[in-house]
Each structure stands twice: as C-alpha cells, then as structure tokens.
Amino acid sequence: MQAPSETAPKPPRAAAPLSGAVAVPGDRAISHLALILGALAAGTTTITGLLEAPDVLRSAAALRALGARVEKAGDGSWRVAGRGIGGLVEPADVLDLGHADGAAPLFCGLLAGHPMLAVVTGDAALRQQPMRWLTDPLAGTGARFASRAGGRPPLVVEGMAEPLPLDCRLTLPSAELKAADLKAACLLAGLCARGTTRVWEAVATPGHAEHLLRHFGATVRVSPEGEGQLVELDGQPELVAGSVAVPGDPAAAAFLAVAALLVPGSVLTLRQVGLDPLRSAIFAALRAMGAQILEQGPSKAVGQVVADLLVRASTLSAIDLPTGTCREADIPLLAVAAACARGTTRLRGVEHPAPIAALLAANGIGHEMEGNDLLVHGTGAPPEGGGLVETQMNACIALSALVLGLATRRPVRIDDGGCMEAAFPGLRALIGAPAGVA
Numbered sequence: 001m002q003a004p005s006e007t008a009p010k011p012p013r014a015a016a017p018l019s020g021a022v023a024v025p026g027d028r029a030i031s032h033l034a035l036i037l038g039a040l041a042a043g044t045t046t047i048t049g050l051l052e053a054p055d056v057l058r059s060a061a062a063l064r065a066l067g068a069r070v071e072k073a074g075d076g077s078w079r080v081a082g083r084g085i086g087g088l089v090e091p092a093d094v095l096d097l098g099h100a101d102g103a104a105p106l107f108c109g110l111l112a113g114h115p116m117l118a119v120v121t122g123d124a125a126l127r128q129q130p131m132r133w134l135t136d137p138l139a140g141t142g143a144r145f146a147s148r149a150g151g152r153p154p155l156v157v158e159g160m161a162e163p164l165p166l167d168c169r170l171t172l173p174s175a176e177l178k179a180a181d182l183k184a185a186c187l188l189a190g191l192c193a194r195g196t197t198r199v200w201e202a203v204a205t206p207g208h209a210e211h212l213l214r215h216f217g218a219t220v221r222v223s224p225e226g227e228g229q230l231v232e233l234d235g236q237p238e239l240v241a242g243s244v245a246v247p248g249d250p251a252a253a254a255f256l257a258v259a260a261l262l263v264p265g266s267v268l269t270l271r272q273v274g275l276d277p278l279r280s281a282i283f284a285a286l287r288a289m290g291a292q293i294l295e296q297g298p299s300k301a302v303g304q305v306v307a308d309l310l311v312r313a314s315t316l317s318a319i320d321l322p323t324g325t326c327r328e329a330d331i332p333l334l335a336v337a338a339a340c341a342r343g344t345t346r347l348r349g350v351e352h353p354a355p356i357a358a359l360l361a362a363n364g365i366g367h368e369m370e371g372n373d374l375l376v377h378g379t380g381a382p383p384e385g386g387g388l389v390e391t392q393m394n395a396c397i398a399l400s401a402l403v404l405g406l407a408t409r410r411p412v413r414i415d416d417g418g419c420m421e422a423a424f425p426g427l428r429a430l431i432g433a434p435a436g437v438a
Helices: 028-040 054-065 103-112 132-141 176-190 208-215 250-262 281-288 328-339 354-362 395-404 418-423 427-431
Strands: 019-023 044-048 069-072 078-081 117-121 144-146 155-158 167-170 196-201 220-225 228-234 243-245 267-274 292-301 304-312 342-347 366-370 373-379
Touching (some): 028 044, 028 069, 028 208, 054 069, 103 132, 132 144, 132 167, 132 176, 176 196, 208 220, 250 267, 250 281, 281 292, 281 328, 328 342, 328 354, 354 373, 418 427
Parallel strands (some): 019 267, 044 243
Antiparallel strands (some): 044 078, 069 078, 117 155, 220 228, 267 304, 342 373, 366 373
C-alpha cells in the first residue's frame, strides 16, 4: 500500500489499468433471503454465489440457532436443510446479527409468525437504530415487541402460533432501503398466516423478495396502484427446496465499474450482475455521462435479469440527475464520477449531503449546495486528492473514497477501512487501490 503523501501536488499518478473478468460478490439482500427461505422450505436448498460477508454468516448462524441445518459444502456452495413453514424452534440464546441492519427486519418478520420468544440484537451501530417503523406494522400479526427507549434493539419478539395476515400501507417514501426491508419482513410474517397478506407501496421498491418467494413456490401477486404497487401473498404455502444462484450485487458492481471508467486503459468484465431496474439505475446514470458499459449475455436468475457488464475507461461529462433517479446509497459514488467529469453535475434531492460534501472538500473538489441539490464541479482533469476522509462507518463513503483515490493526483486517505471489508470483501485488492487507511 502506498503511503499518504504529505508533499506538494505531484503529476497524476499512473494507476494500473483494470482488466480481465471479475466475479462480483453475491447480492447481499438475496443472500439473506435465500438462507431464510431455505430454512422454511421442505427439503434441502443449494445456494451458489452466496455473499460470505460477516452479516450473511451471522444470518446463517441465527438460522442454525432456530433449528435449521446450514452448512458450506466442499464445492463452495451452501446447503440449507429446511424445517417447513412454522417449523423453526425457539433459540436457546440471543440472536446476534452483528451489523446486519438489512437482516434484522427479515428476522423480526420471520419470528413474528412462530410461537416462540426470541431476542434480536447486533453491534453498536444496529443497537442505535430506532425500529418502530418495523415493529409497529409487524404487530398487526398479533406478535409483541419490546425494545429499549426509542424502539432501539435489542428487540424482544414474542411470536404467534396463529399470526394474523397483514394489511398495511408502507409510508417510507424517503427511505427506499427501509421500505424494501419492511415489505420483505411483512411478507415473511405472512408466510405463517392463514389468508392473504397485503402490502401497499406508495413507491415501488426492488422486487427480490417477491421473486424469491415465487422461486420457492409461494403465490405472490403484484399489481400497479398509482405510482406504487400492491403486493399480495397467500399464506401457509408449501415452500419447496431447490437451487438458488445468487446474482452479483449491482451496488458492489457499481464501485468496480466506476473504478474501471476512471483508470485509463481499463477494460473490465463484471460477471453475472443482477439488474433489477430499481437497484441498478446507477448504470443508466453513468451511461448518460458517457460511460461505456455494455450488457452481455442476459439471462434470468431467481426471477430477475442478470448479465455480464463490459466496462471500458471513458471520458465522462456532467449531467443533471433528477430526484429519485438513483438510490441514495449510489449518490456518493456518482459524486466521485462527477468529480472526474467535464462540467458541473447537479445531483438533485440529496437527502444526506454532509458526508459527501466532506469527502469532496477534503480532496480539493469544487462543490456547493443549492437547496437539496448537490453541484459537483468537474474539470475533466484528475482531482487533487490528498485528503483524509472520515467515514463515520459509512461503507458507501469509504468505498467511494477508495475509488476516488485511483484518479486523484495525490493518494486519498481513509480514517477507518473496517466497514469497507464488511460491505465489499476484497475490493481494495481487486482494484489495486492506492488509497491509504490512516
């Protein structure tokens, strides 16, 4: 790893071009759900491409504590011997999900439909998150929840032997990740209920939960309702074990794609990336900036399109990105691309601009806020760099800083790289990043 520079600006560093083909880490959300549905299915489910990140491994351990057999096979695949709908058993200890903020809602929904008492907790970051947005709707099953002040974990879940089907409307328009997690939690709770669980979404969220439920044999109907949609699940299905090929995570693929776009001479193929339109919109935004990103060999996996992405280093130009076009989690990476583009990019409706602005300011990149719009002033030349980025354990900021360090004149430093490895294991090695960790 190259040491951070403390001298005057130098000519642009020559990062080695990225080339070859890369297997993108498995989709995190699908990995969690595949394990959980495998535990509820009759028979043994085989999962390939599972993301073996710490949070997913915590989910596997939690399912073992609930009575499912979950193990890694010699060929790298995972086997889950399911117990059937309603067949999980009460855990003998607390279910510690670590930093699995996406898994905690899934397990709360799962536990709500089982007659048992369980405690769900996690690391310090998870324990600071208010969870009433989750537990209040799930209480409609009849399950009871107790928590610390403000609805923060640990969460005590007392599930129901005969849970009621839910009929709820999601009103989380400014938190698309939470809305998708809540939808999936409600559907998991509905698996054990007699009757039809109905979830209305004011704004449609990614459909991986619906796709996976159908893959295991559940009956799920989705119909448009205004700008959103209605999702209906028939309860107490017979879930059937099978095989699940987890697609590559589009969020992880995006970091590799931008790295290849910014390093001259790069030609990189990203293998089997999931292209759910609501999770992969960042690639359309990058193409609008002039990025050469081609889809090759599209196919279907667990109900969604997957394809190889061929990415070539490209000269980028500024764009005006409308509010809501991309996920909020994509904005830091788009700001990095904009910093290396020609002209001023306007990113409209940014909800949390402060950490992004700090990343840009620390590395000499011109920017400003106009209301809720973030303007990034790119010159088409390599940004100065040389700054220390305080991540505050935000993986999107840390990974975006890592990618920025490939294009800057001076190395970018990151105060804490722990969250990077948890979010995208091995990214630093894949891209040969010169960014330092202070």
